[in-house]
Amino acid sequence: MTFSTMLATMGEGMLRTCLIFFLTLLFSLPLGMVVMFLRRSRFTLVREITKIYIAIMRGTPLMLQLLMWYFGPYYLFGMSIRGYRFPAIIIGFAVNYSAYFAEIYRGGIESIPRGQYEAAEILGYSKAQTFFKIILPQVIKVILPSVTNEIITLVKDTSLAFTLAYNEMFSLAKQIAASQTSFTPFIIAGVFYFVANYAVAFVMERIEKALDYYH
Amino acid sequence: MILQMNSIQKSFGGLEVLKDISFHVDEGEVVSIIGPSGSGKSTLLRCATFLEKIDAGEIRYMDKAAVTTNEAGRAEYVSHSELAKVKNYFGLVFQNFNLFPHYSVLKNVMDAPVSVQKRPKEEVRQEAMELLRKMDLENRADAYPCQLSGGQQQRVAIARALALKPNILFFDEPTSALDPELTGEVLKVIRQLADEKMTMVVVTHEMPFARAVSSRVIFMDKGVIVEQGDPESLFGDTQEERTRQFLRNYQR
Numbered sequence: 001m002t003f004s005t006m007l008a009t010m011g012e013g014m015l016r017t018c019l020i021f022f023l024t025l026l027f028s029l030p031l032g033m034v035v036m037f038l039r040r041s042r043f044t045l046v047r048e049i050t051k052i053y054i055a056i057m058r059g060t061p062l063m064l065q066l067l068m069w070y071f072g073p074y075y076l077f078g079m080s081i082r083g084y085r086f087p088a089i090i091i092g093f094a095v096n097y098s099a100y101f102a103e104i105y106r107g108g109i110e111s112i113p114r115g116q117y118e119a120a121e122i123l124g125y126s127k128a129q130t131f132f133k134i135i136l137p138q139v140i141k142v143i144l145p146s147v148t149n150e151i152i153t154l155v156k157d158t159s160l161a162f163t164l165a166y167n168e169m170f171s172l173a174k175q176i177a178a179s180q181t182s183f184t185p186f187i188i189a190g191v192f193y194f195v196a197n198y199a200v201a202f203v204m205e206r207i208e209k210a211l212d213y214y215h
Numbered sequence: 216m217i218l219q220m221n222s223i224q225k226s227f228g229g230l231e232v233l234k235d236i237s238f239h240v241d242e243g244e245v246v247s248i249i250g251p252s253g254s255g256k257s258t259l260l261r262c263a264t265f266l267e268k269i270d271a272g273e274i275r276y277m278d279k280a281a282v283t284t285n286e287a288g289r290a291e292y293v294s295h296s297e298l299a300k301v302k303n304y305f306g307l308v309f310q311n312f313n314l315f316p317h318y319s320v321l322k323n324v325m326d327a328p329v330s331v332q333k334r335p336k337e338e339v340r341q342e343a344m345e346l347l348r349k350m351d352l353e354n355r356a357d358a359y360p361c362q363l364s365g366g367q368q369q370r371v372a373i374a375r376a377l378a379l380k381p382n383i384l385f386f387d388e389p390t391s392a393l394d395p396e397l398t399g400e401v402l403k404v405i406r407q408l409a410d411e412k413m414t415m416v417v418v419t420h421e422m423p424f425a426r427a428v429s430s431r432v433i434f435m436d437k438g439v440i441v442e443q444g445d446p447e448s449l450f451g452d453t454q455e456e457r458t459r460q461f462l463r464n465y466q467r
């Protein structure tokens with residue numbers, strides 16, 4: 001197998017990897033917001049349940065969670081799981097990452113001084129206006145470095161989709177490496193992750209710079 | 216009468232911070248509230264502006280009841296929408312400014328009139344620039360709060376409060392977070408507002424200022440009003456021993 005065929009085969013996997021990456025972000029970033037609100041609910045029961053949820057998401061391996069999401073419906077309810085592979089991966093990733101994002105958001109929200117809420121209240125802003133106009137923009141600035149960390153971890157975590165026999169890039173790399181007894185696929189994979197994360201860091205740094213006009 | 220507070224009681228946990236306080240503010244009056252730390256003066260202001268809820272008592276703005284006390288002796292606030300209307304009557308300037316750091320000076324002043332009061336942007340912009348001119352900050356309109364000195368920030372905060380055209384403006388120790396040399400520029404602005412007959416309540420530790428600018432001075436200690444009167448009689452002809460003791464500490 002020539003280098004270019006290897007690259008072409010793995011290229012298809014890279015597209016799948018990117019798909020997992022973007023869909024996970026698309027769902028987990030807003031979902032994390034919802035989890036954060038539940039975690040900060042004024043109802044103790046809601047708060048406690050959300051805490052347990054976050055503890056499970058952070059306290060068990062993502063690999064195990066993916067297996068649960070995929071095989072759970074069959075073993076628990078006897079449901080057919082044909083064609084469910086990809087949705088299971090996205091659900092597993094999004095639900096897991098939302099727990100981490102929720103905690104990052106919470107840290108950001110709690111770092112905003114009370115005075116900002118009080119000033120907004122005195123000036124007559126509604127609760128929604130206060131959150132979206134005053135609090136959220138400041139929170140975004142505070143949490144950017146932690147979010148960057150999480151996104152970089154996600155780039156690498158996409159390889160866990162191999163657990164459900166989904167042919168993302170790293171699964172293909174392993175298959176080719178075994179069949180061709182070559183180390184090259186791993187090098188290509190390494191370069192791919194590195195370049196992807198370099199791009200992530202670059203973009204996030206630009207966003208941080210854009211928000212640098214105040215502190 | 217712009218503000219009337221009757222028999223206000225407020226406790227935090229078991230600690231009684233306000234014990235049956237009554238006072239009122241007439242139009243055009245400048246009332247200074249002085250007293251030692253922990254005397255309840257800031258809490259009184261926070262209760263008047265609904266940042267804290269009172270336990271019992273009555274609060275009226277422009278002769279409209281905002282809080283009443285029921286037969287069981289507990290404070291009852293009017294509905295959320297009614298309270299929102301009452302909130303239009305007052306503004307508050309905080310000790311540590313609480314400007315919005317992500318907004319420019321101009322936007323800090325303009326945003327509430329535009330997005331809360333829904334007034335036309337152009338009209339608000341002109342008024343905001345006029346206010347900034349008055350605060351001697353017209354050339355800093357595009358700056359961000361972090362680029363300003365404390366004194367400048369506090370003057371922006373005053374402009375921001377005035378932009379909503381309140382009937383009464385509260386100041387919670389407006390110069391306590393400032394260097395002595397920046398205190399003067401903020402006091403000058405407040406004095407200017409007093410000359411224009413703006414109704415104000417100022418919690419302050421600046422005794423010469425309170426004496427020079429106020430129409431009435433209230434001395435508070437341990438959650439009660441110990442003494443009040445026009446500044447000349449309160450400072451010059453002090454009646455209560457506790458007040459004398461407090462003022463003596465300031466003359467040293």
